[in-house]
Amino acid sequence: MATTLAKAAEGTAVEQTHAARIEHVSKSFSGPAGTQLVLDDVSLDVAPGEFVTLLGASGCGKSTLLNLVAGLDRPTQGSIATPGGRPALMFQEHALFPWLTAGKNIELALRLRGLPRAERRPEAERLLELVRLGGAYGKRVHELSGGMRQRVALARALAQDSQLLLMDEPFAALDAITRDVLHGELTRVWEETNLSVLFVTHNVREAVRLAQRVVLLSSRPGRVAKEWTVDIAQPRRIEDADVAELSLEITDHLRGEIRRHGQH
C-alpha cells in the first residue's frame, strides 16, 4: 500500500524548492519588564524531504520559532512561508485528547483535514500500523505508555497529510531506551513518507542521530550560529562513533555559545 503522504511529497518536490522558508524573522515579546528580543534575524530553509534539527540551549527561542512556523503566532519582522500548507506539529507533551480513543484522535485529524467519513477508519488504522500500534485503535490515552502516546501523536500529526512536520522536543520526557526506539521509528517513518521534518531539541546527540542537517541557534537573542551537514548513513545509532564525534564538535560550539553569556 503506497502512502499518500509519499506521493504528495514527491509530487510537490518537483515544483517546490523548499518545504519551509524562514526569512529574516525576528520576534520580541513585550511584558511588564519591557520588550525582550527572543529571535533576531533568523533565516532558514527546509528542503522538501529534508530532516533538519534545530539545536539550542533552553530558552533560546526554539519553541518560539516553531510556533511561528506552525502559524500559532506571528513574527515581529520577517516572513515565513510553508508552501505545502499548514504544517503538522508535535509537542513534548503528547497533546492527545483524553476524551477520544487513540484511533478517534487520529480520525479527528482526518476529519478536520476533510477526509470523507468512510475513509477515516481504514486510514487511521493504516497510520497506527505505520507507527506499529496496530492494536491500539480502541485504547484510551491513559491506557497507553509514554512512548505509545508519542507514537499515536506522531500518527495524528501524519494524519494531517502535511508536507512539513514540526517537532518540539517530542521525546524529551521519555526514558532513554524508549527514546532510542522512537528515534528509530521516526527515521523509518520519515524514510517511508518523504516528509520534511524540522525537529527541535536541546540534546546534541539526538540532533546528530536524526538529522541530515543540524542548525545551532545562539541564545538571547536567538540567531543561527552555525550549521552542520550530517553525512552519516541511516540507520544510525546514538552510540555510533561517527555520531559521537560530530556531537562532540557541536557540543563544544554550544558550550561556547552558552559561555558567552556568563562573561558580563
Added chain:
Amino acid sequence: MASTDTATTVRKDDLAGLEAGLDALDAVELRRTPVREVLLKKVLPPSLAVLLVLAVWQLLVSAKVTEETKLPAPSAVWDGLADMWLQGTLLDVIWTSVSRGLSGFLLALAIGTPLGLLVARVKFVRAAIGPILSGLQSLPSVAWVPPAVLWFGLNDAMMYTVILLGAVPSIANGLVSGVDQVPPLFLRAGRTLGATGLKGTWHVVLPAALPGYLAGLKQGWAFSWRSLMAAEIIASSPDLGLGLGQLLENGRNNIDLPGVFLAILLILVVGIAIDLLIFSPLERWVLRSRGLLVK
C-alpha cells in the same frame, strides 16, 4: 552492499521486537472492581451510618429526652410513610415535585449552557455579565420567591422562575470554569489540526470542558431542588397540587411533627437519589474514560 543490507534489516527487526517488549512492559493494566468489593466499600459504610442515626434517634425517644410532640419516634414517621403509601398519595406527591424540579432543571440547562458558552468565549459578554452571574450564585434563591409571586401569582410559572434563577447561574458558571480550565496545550493542538472557530469549540473546547460543566450541572440540580422546595413551602396553594414542599408546610399547619419529619426525609432522599442515579454515574463515567478517576 549486501552486508549493509542485512545489517539494516537486522537492526530494523530488532527495533520492532524491542518496541513490542517495551509496549508490553509499559502497558497499563486495568481491573474492574468486583461486585463484592463495591458492596463492602461503597454500600456498607453509608448503610451503617444510616442505621446508627436511626438507633440514636430511637434511643433518644426511648430515653424520653423531650416530649413526644417535639421528637416523634421513628416508628411514627414510618407509620406516616406507610399511610401515604396505602392511600396511594406517596408517589403522586413525590412525582409532583420531581417532575417540576426536573423540567425546571432541563429548562435551566437549555438557558444556562448557551449563556455559559457566550460568557466563556465572548470577552465583552464576560466583562458585562460574568461578575453578576457568579454573584448570583451566592444569592439564596428563596429571595426570588416574593418577587416571583408578585410577577406571576401562585402558579407553575412562578415555580419555574425561582428554579431558573437558582440553577441557571450554577450551570453557566460551571461551563465557564470548565472552559477556563481547558489546558492551553489542547487549544494549540486543536489549532494545528485545523480546529479553529466553531470547529474548535465543538471538537476541542466543549469536550475538554465537560468535567467542569458536569460539576456545574450537579450543583445546578442541587440549586433547582432547593429553590423548588423554598417556592413550594412559601407559596403553597391548593391550585398548585401537593408537592413535597407543600407536604412539609401542611405538616406545620397541622402541628403534625411526624409529618414534618417525613416530608424533610423525603426531600432529602429524593435530592440524593437524583444525584446518585443521574449525575454521579455521568460524572464518574466521564472522569473514568479520561483516566482522571483513580480507582
